[in-house]
Amino acid sequence: GSVSRKDKDYWASLTETIQKISMRVERPQDTEPMVPWYNLMMFSSGFDILVSLHIFLGRFDARKMQLALLGNKKKVYRGGDDTMSDPLNSEGVFDFSTTNNHSNSSTTGDEGFWFDFMSDCGDGFNSSYQISRLLAQPELIVRSRNQLKNLPRGRILVIGDDLAYPDPTPENYEKRFFRTFEDAMPPPPSFRKEHISIQKPALPVKGWENKGSNSKRETGTLESYDGPCAFTIPGNHDWFDGLATYTRYILSRDWLGGWLMPQRTSYFATKLPRGWWIFGLDLALDNDINIEQFEFFVKLAERSMQPEDAVIIVTHVPSWVLSDYEKHSVESLPETNLRELMRTHLNGKVKLRLAGDLHHYTRHMPTDCLDKPTLIVSGGGGAFSHPTHCFRDRIQVGDEKDNYERVCAYPSAKVSRHLSYLNLWQFRWRNWRFDVLWAICYFGISTSFFPLCGVYDDYLEYNPDHRPLNLVTFVASRVATLLSQLFISGRLSLVFSFVVIILTYLFTDWSNVKTSTHLCWSLLHALTHICTALTCLLFVECMAEFVVSEGLVAVPRTNVDAPNQSCLG
Numbered sequence: 180g181s182v183s184r185k186d187k188d189y190w191a192s193l194t195e196t197i198q199k200i201s202m203r204v205e206r207p208q209d210t211e212p213m214v215p216w217y218n219l220m221m222f223s224s225g226f227d228i229l230v231s232l233h234i235f236l237g238r239f240d241a242r243k244m245q246l247a248l249l250g251n252k253k254k255v256y257r258g259g260d261d262t263m264s265d266p267l268n269s270e271g272v273f274d275f276s277t278t279n280n281h282s283n284s285s286t287t288g289d290e291g292f293w294f295d296f297m298s299d300c301g302d303g304f305n306s307s308y309q310i311s312r313l314l315a316q317p318e319l320i321v322r323s324r325n326q327l328k329n330l331p332r333g334r335i336l337v338i339g340d341d342l343a344y345p346d347p348t349p350e351n352y353e354k355r356f357f358r359t360f361e362d363a364m365p366p367p368p369s370f371r372k373e374h375i376s377i378q379k380p381a382l383p384v385k386g387w388e389n390k391g392s393n394s395k396r397e398t399g400t401l402e403s404y405d406g407p408c409a410f411t412i413p414g415n416h417d418w419f420d421g422l423a424t425y426t427r428y429i430l431s432r433d434w435l436g437g438w439l440m441p442q443r444t445s446y447f448a449t450k451l452p453r454g455w456w457i458f459g460l461d462l463a464l465d466n467d468i469n470i471e472q473f474e475f476f477v478k479l480a481e482r483s484m485q486p487e488d489a490v491i492i493v494t495h496v497p498s499w500v501l502s503d504y505e506k507h508s509v510e511s512l513p514e515t516n517l518r519e520l521m522r523t524h525l526n527g528k529v530k531l532r533l534a535g536d537l538h539h540y541t542r543h544m545p546t547d548c549l550d551k552p553t554l555i556v557s558g559g560g561g562a563f564s565h566p567t568h569c570f571r572d573r574i575q576v577g578d579e580k581d582n583y584e585r586v587c588a589y590p591s592a593k594v595s596r597h598l599s600y601l602n603l604w605q606f607r608w609r610n611w612r613f614d615v616l617w618a619i620c621y622f623g624i625s626t627s628f629f630p631l632c633g634v635y636d637d638y639l640e641y642n643p644d645h646r647p648l649n650l651v652t653f654v655a656s657r658v659a660t661l662l663s664q665l666f667i668s669g670r671l672s673l674v675f676s677f678v679v680i681i682l683t684y685l686f687t688d689w690s691n692v693k694t695s696t697h698l699c700w701s702l703l704h705a706l707t708h709i710c711t712a713l714t715c716l717l718f719v720e721c722m723a724e725f726v727v728s729e730g731l732v733a734v735p736r737t738n739v740d741a742p743n744q745s746c747l748g
Contacts, residue, residue: 298339298535300560307561340414340495360436623675
């Protein structure tokens with residue numbers, strides 16, 4: 180039937196009201212967008228890497244001093260009138276072996292121990308907050324094989340690496356890391372950002388002492404604390420300043436949102452129920468544990484672990500994937516000290532390895548020897564996505580060349596390949612500053628040839644019929660002439676050409692090729708840019724002379740009828 184005018188007015192009014200309400204939706208303020216990687220900030224980050232690798236690392240390693248901090252802590256301290264053991268014992272172990280998920284286990288009917296893992300979370304607010312919000316929920320209901328499962332919030336949260344991008348400034352840590360967790364689950368009312376913690380863990384929590392019926396809350400131990408805890412290891416981006424910001428904001432702060440941070444060092448060990456352990460290792464920028472860290476975990480394995488115990492190792496780099504991708508030989512494999520620790524002192528105990536750094540999810544399972552650890556990459560903490568189709572399904576791991584097969588990937592290789600095509604246009608608008616950089620280089624390459632007079636007249640004489648093939652041959656011959664002049668007499672242009680050659684050499688992937696092949700591809704890439712810049716020069720000069728010769732722009736001339744004289748300036 181027909182719609183009355185009254186109904187039309189009603190629906191129009193309702194639509195207008197909904198639009199007004201949607202415009203007034205509260206949105207988070209003072210947040211950071213996704214990091215535009217290919218812009219001028221990459222030079223400052225690259226300089227930080229250079230300084231960290233060649234000045235700090237090897238001469239001053241922040242990890243060397245952290246073991247001394249453990250030795251200065253008392254094994255026994257007093258809380259009230261009772262004497263009790265420090266939850267961080269003499270070996271630096273956080274003991275959760277006598278606890279479970281407390282209240283979460285009652286809602287799910289699961290008395291086991293749950294922990295959450297995430298990494299690569301310090302990017303744009305929207306994506307990172309979505310992950311933090313999921314982690315903050317008391318439980319998540321997911322569908323698995325046509326069944327609904329309740330997943331409780333983990334008793335501990337392990338964050339793999341890269342807490343803030345692109346470099347570890349205080350502003351990036353506050354806005355790209357802490358802000359997302361604080362909005363997802365606020366810290367206690369007594370929390371102050373300026374506070375520097377000198378005694379960890381920060382228990383009992385001020386303002387929460389009398390909350391609930393648990394009388395052990397007053398003791399100030401992790402065993403009596405019902406809330407979630409967070410442990411982190413630094414990634415390569417956290418090491419760009421020699422771990423200074425990480426030390427101030429992670430090791431000297433008590434709260435990550437509503438998660439308690441009892442950690443004192445950039446590496447940690449947690450003892451879980453049923454003989455399980457989590458070792459969080461700090462590989463720094465040289466992709467290996469240092470000697471002090473090696474000694475720490477060796478003593479822990481000798482003094483506190485049982486033969487039937489199992490270990491989960493967390494690192495920030497998935498060496499098993501990258502070593503295969505970069506075709507490392509046995510002699511050039513990273514993690515020399517870590518492999519010695521696993522082979523000699525944790526022989527057969529490592530059941531699982533977790534890592535981030537690559538922003539996707541993959542799981543590799545051993546195919547020959549089933550007692551080898553499962554290998555998981557889980558870098559979906561909110562940063563941009565890395566492709567999965569670039570890596571092989573079957574790989575060989577370690578110096579023994581153990582065979583592994585990738586049994587799961589998200590996104591799948593097919594979806595990843597399709598998503599990569601989006602970079603053809605999305606790269607442009609997100610990284611427009613990178614285009615400005617190349618525009619400056621193109622202008623510098625063309626500087627020595629200004630003004631280039633008579634290009635349009637030469638083209639008309641060469642190709643009066645405007646044939647496409649003749650156009651191509653004309654442009655190619657003129658670009659070749661300009662290219663030869665560039666290396667003969669182009670001073671400033673030659674300088675910018677060398678800049679382009681250096682940039683293309685640095686940004687060309689050399690992981691799977693020889694040095695000679697890498698150099699050839701870099702030179703070919705640079706030559707393409709130089710020729711493109713010269714082609715743009717020809718186009719601009721030709722268009723300028725065209726608008727002058729057609730009278731579209733009034734320009735005074737000394738001799739209008741003279742050939743080959745339509746030149747600006």
